[in-house]
Amino acid sequence: MKRAIPLLGLLACLYAGAQSPAQDVPSAAVAAAARAQAATASGAQLFTLKNGMQLIVQPDRRAPTAMHMVWLRVGSMDEVDGRSGVAHVLEHMMFKGTKKLAPGEFSRRVAALGGQENAFTSRDYTGYYQQIPANRLADVMRLESDRFAHNQWPDAEFTKELAVVKEERRMRTEDQPRAALIEQLYAATFIASPYRRPVVGWMSDLDSLTANDARQFYRQWYAPGNAAVVVAGDVDPQQVLALAQKTYGAIPARALPARKPRTEPEQKGLRRIDFKAPAEQAYVALAFHVPGVERIEDMQDGDRDGLALMVLSAVLSGYDGARLERALTQGAERVADSADSHASVFGRGPALFMLTGVPAAGKTAAQVEAALRAQLERVAREGVSEAELSRVKTQWAASTIYARDSLYSQASDLGSNWVQGLPLDADERLLRLLRAVTPEQVQAVAARYFGDDQLTVATLLPQPLAAGAKRAAPKPADGTRMH
Numbered sequence: 001m002k003r004a005i006p007l008l009g010l011l012a013c014l015y016a017g018a019q020s021p022a023q024d025v026p027s028a029a030v031a032a033a034a035r036a037q038a039a040t041a042s043g044a045q046l047f048t049l050k051n052g053m054q055l056i057v058q059p060d061r062r063a064p065t066a067m068h069m070v071w072l073r074v075g076s077m078d079e080v081d082g083r084s085g086v087a088h089v090l091e092h093m094m095f096k097g098t099k100k101l102a103p104g105e106f107s108r109r110v111a112a113l114g115g116q117e118n119a120f121t122s123r124d125y126t127g128y129y130q131q132i133p134a135n136r137l138a139d140v141m142r143l144e145s146d147r148f149a150h151n152q153w154p155d156a157e158f159t160k161e162l163a164v165v166k167e168e169r170r171m172r173t174e175d176q177p178r179a180a181l182i183e184q185l186y187a188a189t190f191i192a193s194p195y196r197r198p199v200v201g202w203m204s205d206l207d208s209l210t211a212n213d214a215r216q217f218y219r220q221w222y223a224p225g226n227a228a229v230v231v232a233g234d235v236d237p238q239q240v241l242a243l244a245q246k247t248y249g250a251i252p253a254r255a256l257p258a259r260k261p262r263t264e265p266e267q268k269g270l271r272r273i274d275f276k277a278p279a280e281q282a283y284v285a286l287a288f289h290v291p292g293v294e295r296i297e298d299m300q301d302g303d304r305d306g307l308a309l310m311v312l313s314a315v316l317s318g319y320d321g322a323r324l325e326r327a328l329t330q331g332a333e334r335v336a337d338s339a340d341s342h343a344s345v346f347g348r349g350p351a352l353f354m355l356t357g358v359p360a361a362g363k364t365a366a367q368v369e370a371a372l373r374a375q376l377e378r379v380a381r382e383g384v385s386e387a388e389l390s391r392v393k394t395q396w397a398a399s400t401i402y403a404r405d406s407l408y409s410q411a412s413d414l415g416s417n418w419v420q421g422l423p424l425d426a427d428e429r430l431l432r433l434l435r436a437v438t439p440e441q442v443q444a445v446a447a448r449y450f451g452d453d454q455l456t457v458a459t460l461l462p463q464p465l466a467a468g469a470k471r472a473a474p475k476p477a478d479g480t481r482m483h
Contacts, residue, residue: 039424040424040425040428041425041428042058042404042425043058043059043237044056044057044058044414044424044425045057045237045424046424047237047241047244049224049244049245049248049249050245050249050253051224051225051248051249051251051252051253052223052224052225052253053224053225053227053228053229053244053248053249053251054227054228054229054418055228055229055230055231055240055241055244055248056228056229056230056231056414056415056418056424057230057231057232057235057237057240057241058230058231058232058233058410058411058414059232059233059234059235059236059237060232060233060234060404060407060410061234062234063233063234064133064134064135064234065131065132065133065134065233065234065407066131066132066133066134066137066231066232066233066234066235066407067129067130067131067230067231067232067233067407067408067410067411068129068130068131068132068137068140068141068144068229068230068231068411069127069128069129069130069229069230069231069411069412069415070127070128070129070144070148070227070228070229070230071125071126071127071227071228071229071230071415071416071418071419072125072126072127072221072222072226072227073124073125073226073227073348073419074087074125074126074221074222074226075087075121075122075123075124075125075126075199075348076088076121076122076123076194076197076198076199076201077123077124077193077194077195077197077348077349078194078221078259079194079197079217081197082205082208083205083209083213083217084197084198084201084202084205085165085169085198085199085200085201085202085205085206085209086201086209086213086214086217087121087126087199087217088121088165088199088200088201089158089161089162089165089201089206089209089214090126090214090217090218091119091120091121091126091128092161092164092165093151093153093157093158093161093214093218094119094128094147094151095107095119096151096153096157096158096161097151097152097153097157098146098147098150098151098152099146099150099152100146100150101143101146101147103153103157106143106147109139109143110130110132110140110143113132113133113136113139113140114132114133114136115130115131115132115133115136115140116130116131117129117130117131121199122199123194123195123199123347123348123349124347124348124349124419124420125415125416125419127412127415128144128147129408129411130144131407131408134233134234134235137231137233137235137240137243138243141229141243141244141247141248142247144247145247145248145250145251148222148227148248148251149251151218151222155211158210158211158214159211162206162209165200165201165206166203166206168200169200169201169203169206172200173198173200174203177275177277177278177279177283177460177462178279178283178460180275180277181275181277181283181285181458181460182285182458183198184273184275184458185273185285185287185456185458186198186287188271188273188456188458189267189271189287189289189352189456190264190350191264191265192262192263192264192265193262193263193264193349193350194262194349195349195350220256220257221256221257223253223254223255223256224248224251224252224253224254225253225254225256226256228415228418228419229244229248230411230414230415230418231411232407232410232411232414233407264289264349264350266289267289267453267454267455267456268453269452269453270452270453270455270456270457271455271456271457272456272457272458272459273456273457273458273459274458274459274461275458275459275460275461276460276461276463277460277461277462277463278462278463278464278465278466279460279462279463279465280462280465281337281358281359281462282358282359282364282365282459282460282461282462283356283357283358283365283459283460284356284357284359284365284366284368284369284372284457284458284459284460285354285355285356285457285458286354286355286356286369286372286373286455286456286457287352287353287354287455287456287457287458288352288353288354288449288450288454288455289350289351289352289449289454290305290306290309290343290345290351290352290353290445290449290454291303291305291306291309291345291351291449292306292345292346292347292350292351293306293307293345293346293351295421295422296422296423296426296429296430296433304433304437304441305441305444305445305448305449306343306345306351307345307430307433307434307437307441308437308441308442308444308445309343309345309353309445309449310343310345310434311389311392311434311437311441311442312341312343312353312379312384312442312445312446313341313342313343313353314392314395314396315379315384315388315389315392315442316341316355316375316379317339317340317341318392318395319391319392319395323375323379324339324340324341324355324357324372324375325339327371327374327375328357328368328371328372328375329360334360335357335359335360335363335367335368335371336357336358336359336360336363336368336371337358337359337360338357338358339355339356339357339358339368339371339372340355340356340357341353341354341355341356342354342356346420347420348419348420353449353450355372355373355376357369357371357372365459365460366459369457369459373450376446376450377446377450379442379443379446380443380446380447380450382443383439383440383442383443384439384442384443385439386439389437389438389439389442393434393435396431396434397431397435400427400431413426413427
């Protein structure tokens with residue numbers, strides 16, 4: 001999950017009288033000799049270092065701060081059976097030391113620079129970030145490049161951190177009925193795709209995971225050619241390039257493992273799972289296999305279907321008072337306390353369109369399921385109005401503009417687009433393409449992709465709550481991380 005981070009109120013004070021990052025770079029001639037491979041109207045530039053690592057720089061001079069990120073094109077989908085969760089565990093271990101730094105020292109040094117930092121793991125990628133005063137960018141790049149190239153830690157640190165990850169799993173999945181149901185839904189929806197495994201890992205796999213499993217994963221995937229550095233903020237691209245050449249560019253290139261295609265076979269019949277767990281309310285989730293968006297230039301019909309599915313989801317639940325809210329949660333005949341939709345059409349793996357709902361008092365999950373599907377059928381039968389599309393598109397345009405106020409959002413969008421192989425200006429292109437989606441296209445995808453054959457339904461069957469069964473929040477020992 002992406003994590004929002006607060007702006008640093010002290011940055012303006014810290015910036016006063018600071019030296020320029022350019023004072024800690026190789027000769028200006030080295031930086032000037034490299035030319036950007038691509039650039040956007042917003043000023044973002046893409047470079048490739050000699051070892052294959054890529055660098056994306058987005059200048060934003062509005063505040064004396066910088067966001068520094070490292071994105072790796074590796075996540076839980078790159079794991080193998082029996083070692084699920086290792087990508088996430090390794091993310092934790094990256095904070096546990098290098099040849100130069102003791103466990104926990106990385107975070108202490110970032111804090112001493114006036115910065116904040118964290119990391120994240122998903123099915124598709126792993127990322128690390130620091131928000132710091134712009135004049136301390138060189139310090140952070142030295143720290144992060146050292147961690148990228150020389151991560152190491154004793155087995156005792158692994159044992160301690162693995163216990164933290166297991167507690168994360170208990171708190172966020174096993175003790176959360178809806179999260180546990182979604183985990184089961186993914187496992188039932190996918191057969192060949194590694195998306196069937198949870199990012200945090202199955203508990204039995206965590207129980208048998210070893211320190212050497214994490215070290216092997218690190219050696220396989222943490223190679224320069226599998227990573228991109230993203231810097232957004234009060235920076236000069238050529239100065240950042242020179243810093244990157246001096247730090248990240250010194251890491252030797254390494255070959256990556258071959259990635260085998262793991263194509264999900266076509267589903268040919270409705271699947272249902274019932275999930276029993278202590279809970280106060282039932283819950284139902286519907287997952288439909290749909291086409292994803294693989295590129296946003298020279299798009300074919302299937303790609304445009306992915307865009308239309310995004311618009312359909314927004315029409316259903318993309319704003320207060322959208323179709324699902326009006327039809328299912330309001331009025332005397334309401335069947336749900338809440339209802340939502342989501343089109344997961346971007347990613348390295350297969351796409352899904354999901355509908356979820358919580359039954360209202362006196363209503364059943366089956367009634368909610370029927371009501372959710374009825375809204376899809378209504379769109380397929382009657383279409384959508386230009387007014388609905390206009391509202392959705394206006395909101396997308398506004399959110400794209402507002403996102404530019406956040407350095408985290410700017411850098412995160414650039415990094416996640418890079419992971420998927422999208423162009424540097426993907427957000428601008430995507431907005432133009434979404435604005436071109438017509439009511440006829442939305443109606444067509446509603447009619448085409450929501451039959452039984454591509455559907456998996458998961459229903460939470462509430463069980464009695466045990467008295468006093470709520471788990472207390474853990475208190476990790478010094479140096480451990482819960483995120």
